[in-house]
Amino acid sequence: MDLKRLIGPWSTRFVAFTAAAALAVPCAVVLLVSRAAARLEAQRAQPFAALPGTFDEAVERNEAELMSSGRQIFRFDTFGDERFWSDALKLHQAIASGVSPATAFAVGLKLDVDMVPRTILSAIANRAIDLNDPANTVALIDAKAVIGVMPGPGGARQSIGLTCALCHSNVDDSFAPGIGHRRDGWANRELNVGAIIALSPDLSAVANLLQIDQATVRTVLNSWGPGKFDAELFLDGKAFRPDGKTAATLLPPAFGLAGVNLHTYTGWGSVPYWNAFVANLEMHGSGTFYDPRLNNKDQFPVAARAGFGSVRQGDDGITARLAALQFYQLALPAPAPLRGSFDARAADHGQTLFNGAARCSSCHVPPLFTEPGWAMHTGAEIGIDDFQANRSPEHRYRTTPLKGLWTHQQGGFYHDGRYPTLLSVVQHYDQLFTLRLSDQDMFDLVEYLKSL
Ligand code: HEC
Numbered sequence: 433m434d435l436k437r438l439i440g441p442w443s444t445r446f447v448a449f450t451a452a453a454a455l456a457v458p459c460a461v462v463l464l465v466s467r468a469a470a471r472l473e474a475q476r477a478q479p480f481a482a483l484p485g486t487f488d489e490a491v492e493r494n495e496a497e498l499m500s501s502g503r504q505i506f507r508f509d510t511f512g513d514e515r516f517w518s519d520a521l522k523l524h525q526a527i528a529s530g531v532s533p534a535t536a537f538a539v540g541l542k543l544d545v546d547m548v549p550r551t552i553l554s555a556i557a558n559r560a561i562d563l564n565d566p567a568n569t570v571a572l573i574d575a576k577a578v579i580g581v582m583p584g585p586g587g588a589r590q591s592i593g594l595t596c597a598l599c600h601s602n603v604d605d606s607f608a609p610g611i612g613h614r615r616d617g618w619a620n621r622e623l624n625v626g627a628i629i630a631l632s633p634d635l636s637a638v639a640n641l642l643q644i645d646q647a648t649v650r651t652v653l654n655s656w657g658p659g660k661f662d663a664e665l666f667l668d669g670k671a672f673r674p675d676g677k678t679a680a681t682l683l684p685p686a687f688g689l690a691g692v693n694l695h696t697y698t699g700w701g702s703v704p705y706w707n708a709f710v711a712n713l714e715m716h717g718s719g720t721f722y723d724p725r726l727n728n729k730d731q732f733p734v735a736a737r738a739g740f741g742s743v744r745q746g747d748d749g750i751t752a753r754l755a756a757l758q759f760y761q762l763a764l765p766a767p768a769p770l771r772g773s774f775d776a777r778a779a780d781h782g783q784t785l786f787n788g789a790a791r792c793s794s795c796h797v798p799p800l801f802t803e804p805g806w807a808m809h810t811g812a813e814i815g816i817d818d819f820q821a822n823r824s825p826e827h828r829y830r831t832t833p834l835k836g837l838w839t840h841q842q843g844g845f846y847h848d849g850r851y852p853t854l855l856s857v858v859q860h861y862d863q864l865f866t867l868r869l870s871d872q873d874m875f876d877l878v879e880y881l882k883s884l
């Protein structure tokens with residue numbers, strides 16, 4: 433046997449085999465690794481695809497749950513406040529007997545086009561509906577189509593309740609003015625909250641709280657005007673500013689608040705703080721609330737008398753809803769400006785001024801447009817009086833986040849709307865900080881503000 437001939441091919445085969453194996457193993461490894469990498473990549477691109485059984489999956493389930501129940505609460509939850517608006521104030525009676533759809537539109541109420549029954553929608557389109565008949569308002573409330581006004585368990589003729597969406601939602605007017613898809617978080621600056629509450633036949637609950645007569649309560653409510661509400665009235669009983677004008681403040685947007693530390697014009701607290709405050713003390717839902725700052729008799733005589741510093745209702749319908757409500761609110765983005773709604777070149781220059789010579793960004797720090805941290809300033813620092821600041825525990829104004837300013841130009845700017853236009857706000861700062869901006873600079877700054 434020719435060994436050489438035998439070994440020859442064997443060794444060749446062996447070498448070939450080893451070579452092939454040497455190549456195949458790394459190839460397989462590369463293949464496996466690249467497949468795993470592709471899977472990771474796919475997961476990264478698609479963050480909602482957690483592997484089953486992982487904690488990531490639990491997080492995603494939680495997120496989806498908070499989001500959907502938060503939206504539901506924001507839009508539809510009354511926290512049991514029917515007890516106040518209907519049992520005490522009897523607002524439902526006023527609506528059923530005297531609020532036609534025409535009146536409802538006139539006081540700024542909005543209709544969710546996706547909830548209006550089809551028959552009513554086509555009747556509106558064909559002008560075949562009597563907009564002067566209160567029965568149609570009741571039908572719309574029963575269909576949950578009137579934003580922020582909910583029918584009670586026995587229907588709107590029996591009772592109604594109010595939700596967060598009343599003041600902090602708007603519609604896109606897609607069907608008609610005042611009728612469209614919901615825009616949660618947008619301030620309803622047409623809504624005349626005072627006029628709506630003043631419709632109530634029995635205001636004794638408010639009168640007793642404030643220790644004034646019902647006629648005076650009505651005068652105060654009617655002094656607010658559209659787009660305003662006075663959250664502090666029920667704490668300190670101050671209805672008018674020293675100059676005699678209403679002490680009510682503008683309804684702010686409730687979007688674009690993620691990353692912002694303190695809320696309300698005067699920085700009462702965080703989003704869940706304020707949500708608990710409003711649901712308990714303003715909407716008069718049934719829950720638990722604790723803030724001993726309200727026991728200060730000198731600053732908050734009404735609240736101290738009423739015990740608002742520690743509210744403990746047996747049937748707490750608020751506390752369990754705070755997490756989802758906060759989550760949903762923080763998810764609401766500030767809407768981007770409409771195409772062509774501002775002069776882009778001017779806005780570019782305005783941005784340079786905002787971050788430079790005009791010194792705006794020292795307080796309105798982009799991209800939050802408020803200070804990270806404790807964003808609070810005295811009236812003197814921003815060149816205004818302290819009246820509203822002094823109605824809050826910190827006696828200061830919070831730097832307003834500016835994104836989405838373009839959505840709430842109606843009603844003016846600053847907490848009480850004292851500056852009717854963005855230009856007048858800029859002129860105020862120009863004087864206060866002796867910025868010596870030219871007319872063109874001020875125009876450009878305004879265009880920048882409109883672009884946020
Ligand atoms: C009757 C109208 C009205 C209703 C209903 C209402 N709010 Fe408000 N909301 C206001 C007003 C007015 C302010 C400003 C108060 C202030 O600064 O003193 C405000 C402030 C806020 C802020 C602070 C915004 C910011 O810029 O920091 C948030 C958040 C908010 N409301 C959420 C809610 C939630 C959640 C609900 C339901 C539980 C609710 N509101 C119900 C009128 C209303």
Ligand code: HEC
Binds near residue numbers: 697845846848862
């Ligand atoms: C010292 C801090 C500070 C500086 C500097 C500052 N702001 Fe403000 N800004 C505030 C505070 C605080 C408020 C809230 C005032 C109120 O509601 O009464 C505010 C409110 C505003 C508002 C009204 C927002 C609204 O929704 O009503 C606008 C607009 C604004 N600032 C723009 C500017 C511009 C433009 C500049 C630069 C020229 C500037 N700010 C500089 C602190 C500041």
